[in-house]
Amino acid sequence: MTNNKEYKEILDVKLEHGAVINSGKFDFIDYGYNYRLPELQAVMGLKQLQKLDEIISIRQIIKESYIKNLAGLGFAEQKTDRNVFHNMQSIVFKVPDNIKRDDLVKHLKENDIEATIGTYCLSDCTYYRKKYNNIQPVAKMLYDITITLPCYSGVDVELVLEKIRMYSSNEV
Numbered sequence: 082m083t084n085n086k087e088y089k090e091i092l093d094v095k096l097e098h099g100a101v102i103n104s105g106k107f108d109f110i111d112y113g114y115n116y117r118l119p120e121l122q123a124v125m126g127l128k129q130l131q132k133l134d135e136i137i138s139i140r141q142i143i144k145e146s147y148i149k150n151l152a153g154l155g156f157a158e159q160k161t162d163r164n165v166f167h168n169m170q171s172i173v174f175k176v177p178d179n180i181k182r183d184d185l186v187k188h189l190k191e192n193d194i195e196a197t198i199g200t201y202c203l204s205d206c207t208y209y210r211k212k213y214n215n216i217q218p219v220a221k222m223l224y225d226i227t228i229t230l231p232c233y234s235g236v237d238v239e240l241v242l243e244k245i246r247m248y249s250s251n252e253v
Contacts, residue, residue, distance in 0.1 A: 094113060144172050144232055151242070154246065155180075159173040169232050171231055173227050173228070174228055175227055186228060202221045
């Protein structure tokens with residue numbers, strides 16, 4: 082949806098798989114996409130939208146629980162402006178210096194808890210290294226020391242915290 086005529090023309094082409102109709106025939110003038118939802122997915126999406134405020138509220142409670150409980154262990158949450166309110170499915174923390182992030186991720190996975198790298202350093206990926214050869218130091222540092230923890234409805238926050246405390250106490 083847009084009220085910008087130029088964007089509409091571009092998006093119309095993208096929505097038609099990169100095609101326009103010239104002389105009654107499809108003419109592919111650009112790359113495009115097929116982001117149309119089947120009816121069943123659209124109905125499911127509408128139902129989810131009706132529950133969106135509740136879903137966001139639950140995830141905010143989970144986020145605050147992580148922040149409150151992990152701060153004492155030296156974890157620092159990803160900062161966002163206080164006016165930002167979003168529907169997170171995960172939350173990113175900087176791990177304390179005494180914890181090896183990759184080992185913590187492995188420990189959590191061994192305990193059936195999904196965790197992963199907090200943020201990727203795109204400038205250190207093969208494509209960008211070849212194209213620009215300019216690894217950004219802050220992005221690389223964050224790649225090395227951040228972890229993503231689950232923040233969706235139904236996650237057992239107490240279990241996640243327990244497993245992190247268990248790992249943390251063995252690392253100190």
